[in-house]
Amino acid sequence: MPGRVDGKVAFITGAGRGQGRSHAVRLAQEGADIIAIDICHDVEGALPMATAEDLAETAKMVEALDRRIVTHQADVRDLDALKAALDDGVEQLGRLDIVLASAGVAMMGGRTDKMSLGSWTHTIDINLTGVWNSARVAIPHLLAGGRGGAIVLTSSVGGERAMPYMGHYISAKHGVIGLMRSLAVELGQHNIRVNSVLPTNVNTPMFMNQGLFRAWRPDLENPTADDILPIAQAQHLLPIDWVEPVDISNAILFLVSDEARYITGIELPVDAGTLLK
Ligand SMILES: NC(=O)c1ccc[n+]([C@@H]2O[C@H](COP(=O)([O-])OP(=O)(O)OC[C@H]3O[C@@H](n4cnc5c(N)ncnc54)[C@H](O)[C@@H]3O)[C@@H](O)[C@H]2O)c1
Numbered sequence: 064m065p066g067r068v069d070g071k072v073a074f075i076t077g078a079g080r081g082q083g084r085s086h087a088v089r090l091a092q093e094g095a096d097i098i099a100i101d102i103c104h105d106v107e108g109a110l111p112m113a114t115a116e117d118l119a120e121t122a123k124m125v126e127a128l129d130r131r132i133v134t135h136q137a138d139v140r141d142l143d144a145l146k147a148a149l150d151d152g153v154e155q156l157g158r159l160d161i162v163l164a165s166a167g168v169a170m171m172g173g174r175t176d177k178m179s180l181g182s183w184t185h186t187i188d189i190n191l192t193g194v195w196n197s198a199r200v201a202i203p204h205l206l207a208g209g210r211g212g213a214i215v216l217t218s219s220v221g222g223e224r225a226m227p228y229m230g231h232y233i234s235a236k237h238g239v240i241g242l243m244r245s246l247a248v249e250l251g252q253h254n255i256r257v258n259s260v261l262p263t264n265v266n267t268p269m270f271m272n273q274g275l276f277r278a279w280r281p282d283l284e285n286p287t288a289d290d291i292l293p294i295a296q297a298q299h300l301l302p303i304d305w306v307e308p309v310d311i312s313n314a315i316l317f318l319v320s321d322e323a324r325y326i327t328g329i330e331l332p333v334d335a336g337t338l339l340k
Pocket residue numbers: 076077078079080081082083100101102103112113114137138139140164165166167168189193217218219220261262263264265266267268269270
């Protein structure tokens with residue numbers, strides 16, 4: 064049986080681990096070849112990023128599915144590096160159909176008047192300008208292919224509503240939705256669809272880390288994932304604490320497949336109902 068994205072090529076940012084890796088594997092299971100990039104070095108003030116070994120592991124997982132993958136270390140803030148990586152991937156794999164802008168960071172927050180300029184700037188540069196860069200390098204390839212295409216920009220439930228002390232992240236994720244709508248309006252005539260996914264808590268290092276546990280349970284000295292369960296569950300309508308990366312990948316797979324051929328310009332929450340609470 065043919066896969067749901069058979070013969071297509073997908074460009075995925077932040078593919079070294081977490082959701083980006085999961086998207087690479089899930090799309091490869093459905094027949095796509097992958098162009099995967101990740102920064103593979105740390106950014107001041109952010110959690111440790113994926114490593115070169117992580118990105119190599121993503122490649123192994125895709126190749127184990129008999130699909131091709133081209134990997135490059137590139138920072139989404141660096142337009143030239145991103146362009147060079149994607150151009151090389153398209154040259155090797157022959158085409159581009161799907162673009163998934165998943166790379167992102169969660170930096171130290173704080174009340175707006177106390178947040179450092181560095182924290183604000185790094186977050187906006189990676190989580191918003193990085194997404195804009197990813198679209199900018201990909202659009203010429205999609206247009207040149209003449210076959211249309213599908214772009215999914217990863218926002219967050221924080222793209223729809225605010226949380227305290229996260230003004231940088233919330234602003235960037237709201238901005239991603241504005242960018243998604245702008246791209247949908249501009250590219251629809253070329254049969255290029257553009258949508259966003261809005262995840263709730265996802266079981267990846269961005270969520271599962273000591274800094275977040277401490278922020279949520281400042282009353283405990285060494286909180287663990289178990290200690291945040293009641294808070295995490297209370298966020299959702301469904302009786303769960305967080306979702307798995309593959310839950311986001313499955314939503315994205317739908318959006319980029321022909322099953323969603325007339326869907327463009329939407330925000331798709333994968334949020335266990337949190338936006339209704
Ligand atoms: N984990 C969650 O709870 C959650 C919830 C809502 C939205 N999101 C969003 O989902 C996306 C994926 O996050 P994740 O959960 O997989 O987290 P993650 O930290 O596991 O993965 C993020 C990946 O992006 C890469 N990256 C970071 N900055 C980069 C840069 N400048 N250039 C290239 N690569 C870079 C990292 O190395 C890492 O591999 C992010 O945009 C995040 O904001 C996450």
